[in-house]
Amino acid sequence: MNAKHVAIFTTLVLTFSISRAQKSETRWIKHQISTLSGPSMHGRGYVNKGGEKAAAFIRRNFKEFGLLPFEKDSTYYQPYTMPINTFPGDVLMKINKKILEPGPDFIVYGGSSAFNTEEKRIKLHRINLGNVKDSAAWAKVKSKFDTTKAYCLKNSDTVTKYLKQPSMRTFAKEFPAGLFILPKHGKLTWTANMETVPATIIYAEDTVLPKRPRRAAVRIETKFIPAFKNQNVLGYVPGTEKPDSFIVFTAHYDHLGRMGKDALFPGAHDNASGTALVLYLARYFAAHPQKYSIGFMLFSGEEAGLVGSKHYAAHPVFPLSQIRQVVNLDMVGDAKDGITVVNGDTREKEFAMLEDINSQKAYVPKIVKRSQTQNSDHYSFSEKGVPAIFIYGNGTKPYYHDVFDKAAELSMEHIDGLAKLLEDFTGSLQGK
Numbered sequence: 001m002n003a004k005h006v007a008i009f010t011t012l013v014l015t016f017s018i019s020r021a022q023k024s025e026t027r028w029i030k031h032q033i034s035t036l037s038g039p040s041m042h043g044r045g046y047v048n049k050g051g052e053k054a055a056a057f058i059r060r061n062f063k064e065f066g067l068l069p070f071e072k073d074s075t076y077y078q079p080y081t082m083p084i085n086t087f088p089g090d091v092l093m094k095i096n097k098k099i100l101e102p103g104p105d106f107i108v109y110g111g112s113s114a115f116n117t118e119e120k121r122i123k124l125h126r127i128n129l130g131n132v133k134d135s136a137a138w139a140k141v142k143s144k145f146d147t148t149k150a151y152c153l154k155n156s157d158t159v160t161k162y163l164k165q166p167s168m169r170t171f172a173k174e175f176p177a178g179l180f181i182l183p184k185h186g187k188l189t190w191t192a193n194m195e196t197v198p199a200t201i202i203y204a205e206d207t208v209l210p211k212r213p214r215r216a217a218v219r220i221e222t223k224f225i226p227a228f229k230n231q232n233v234l235g236y237v238p239g240t241e242k243p244d245s246f247i248v249f250t251a252h253y254d255h256l257g258r259m260g261k262d263a264l265f266p267g268a269h270d271n272a273s274g275t276a277l278v279l280y281l282a283r284y285f286a287a288h289p290q291k292y293s294i295g296f297m298l299f300s301g302e303e304a305g306l307v308g309s310k311h312y313a314a315h316p317v318f319p320l321s322q323i324r325q326v327v328n329l330d331m332v333g334d335a336k337d338g339i340t341v342v343n344g345d346t347r348e349k350e351f352a353m354l355e356d357i358n359s360q361k362a363y364v365p366k367i368v369k370r371s372q373t374q375n376s377d378h379y380s381f382s383e384k385g386v387p388a389i390f391i392y393g394n395g396t397k398p399y400y401h402d403v404f405d406k407a408a409e410l411s412m413e414h415i416d417g418l419a420k421l422l423e424d425f426t427g428s429l430q431g432k
């Protein structure tokens, strides 16, 4: 074997072993996503101890990697309480004689009150809200709602135009007690709610509803928990030279949980993917300590309004001023078309670092920037003046806050590339 052949052989072996190592890393990340979004985690929400099980899973990983806990009790947990409306019991609906499936066919607005027609089918009063032309007309319709009756309101989207802040939350407050079925064309999106409204609001998929919905039988059981016990999971790898400087990777591990016994919201993309990536980085940096300390913070309560990260930012376990950079990961399970960096416009230096690394190594197809958003946990840090970016994947996956956000539906494309990009980025942040 001559020198030339040796060189070729070595390159081949190297390429082979790198791709094999990468493959096993990718497999590891995918496995975490599958576990976290599997049925045993119950959607990592507020029923069947789903969130608690996910937290315990994260803690087991932290312990296994050898991360240090911040708290003296070594639990890695930062406990707090929050109010939450839950659906642990029955969520059933029949229109005319047709049984609808909770999840794909209908969702109950997360802040709804309970409603039970006691096995009877009650009359539905049909109103077409498409005829509402202004807020005065809507006020007139509203004033006629009778709390003893049930309604099917067509074209409810029209009304949201006349509201000041047209969101599901503000819209839900417009209704008195009673049953309101709102046919919807297209995607049904569920939410986690910390406050309840008097009404029971059901968004139903237009195409599965009978043409003339005349009667409805429903049993919607809810349980409002004023002080639900929740926890963030925190750990770190101490820095070898500057242990008081922190780079912190964050992700929310919670999702929406279950809507009744039958509808599971797996949250594979949102945000088992980000949680798995933070776990991967925790495992990596535990084996490769850095100059700076590297923190790993997995928050809960995000879906209800960034509750866990807000709690953390108000009760940090070390001074927030020691954080050099927060990197928040949310919905990174599909980066087919690359990634977006929120705050990439104001964190110019960091954005340039990411671009620079990627132009050399082509880890992800494309990196784009976007200005500040309030839709994930980075915001709790930005608000306190901590440098924070939020990275999400750009793919083709249409599932969001629904029963279809499953691991099997995720492309997981370039999630390994993103992992490598973040390893290198951590190096750049420390001036390597």
Ligand SMILES: [Zn+2]
Residues within 6 Å of the ligand: 270, 303, 401
């Ligand atoms: Zn979400």
